[in-house]
């Protein structure tokens with residue numbers, strides 16, 4: 175069964191305009207590029223907010239900036255009064271530079287550089303303290319802080335502090351102002367997230383201080399890429415490669431619904447409301463759902479017992495390929511060539527055997543030709559730019575912002 179991606183109406187319209195805007199951009203930009211839909215990002219933001227409002231929970235959404243480097247998403251955060259989650263001086267500067275106020279920025283990441291701690295303190299950001307030795311450095315500053323707890327069910331996580339360390343931290347705050355607790359949790363199970371969140375509420379209560387009134391439950395709201403279960407049993411991969419681990423491309427509870435599920439587990443939402451606890455969330459992938467696509471041009475097609483399509487970019491623009499895994503949602507050919515099923519994998523324009531954008535032998539409606547486009551859907555969350563480099567002196571794919579009225583612009587002015 176094909177792994178067909180869900181598409182927003184905006185993405186579909188672009189794909190269906192055969193020799194339209196995408197072909198014009200491919201001609202003008204002379205290489206692969208990303209398209210971004212900031213209106214969709216804003217709609218996702220509002221949908222998360224609506225859940226908080228419906229449940230009656232006070233709080234703030236912080237966009238996890240690491241999921242995409244584009245400026246347009248951070249600009250929307252500034253315009254909408256949303257926050258941003260940053261983990262480096264570069265990310266902090268970029269968020270501030272696009273108008274996000276310091277008080278709406280949370281600083282995460284382990285063992286943060288002194289420069290980051292200083293800058294964050296000057297701007298009144300909320301710093302997530304991950305260890306006792308980090309606390310020692312922060313305690314000298316008049317910083318707003320949360321203490322990051324190690325979830326009891328995840329003893330092997332490298333993030334956060336044990337209960338014993340948290341107890342010590344509560345006694346060693348120095349000049350820092352404690353506002354609450356947070357955690358890092360890998361995975362997408364709403365029940366587990368709710369359970370750890372409830373435990374953080376207990377930590378707030380233990381401090382017996384009304385100023386300690388905030389918990390941050392991180393991101394990890396699943397994205398549904400396909401709208402139906404993914405079944406690739408029997409599918410074959412180039413060079414008979416086998417993968418064992420994939421992102422869960424289908425989730426029946428995803429995005430804002432996953433937040434609703436977290437808040438309804440064990441009455442968490444009610445508990446937060448009754449005790450006046452503020453909820454912070456840090457979604458990355460879920461805010462970027464349907465907020466972008468990646469466009470490559472076919473450079474050549476080789477026919478063996480299956481086809482090998484080579485495109486004009488590399489798998490560095492599809493980060494999943496660098497985690498011993500595969501981005502399963504299939505690329506859409508533009509135009510759609512008739513002629514009968516054409517089975518192929520998709521390789522990058524590099525001299526590396528391992529540079530495959532799609533190892534799986536997917537079936538296109540017909541054999542593509544050089545100059546056709548292959549468009550990977552829904553790539554804004556983590557796929558586009560985490561790993562991009564100028565390998566082979568290939569230019570970094572530019573990001574093209576598509577406005578609500580269909581006009582386009584580059585995400586950042588050329589320098």
Ligand SMILES: Cc1ncc(COP(=O)(O)O)c(C=O)c1O
Nearest residue numbers: 238282392393394456457458459
């Ligand atoms: C502290 C923190 N916040 C937010 C996120 C974003 O997660 P996601 O993009 O799955 O929502 C992560 C993911 O690693 C994280 O560690």
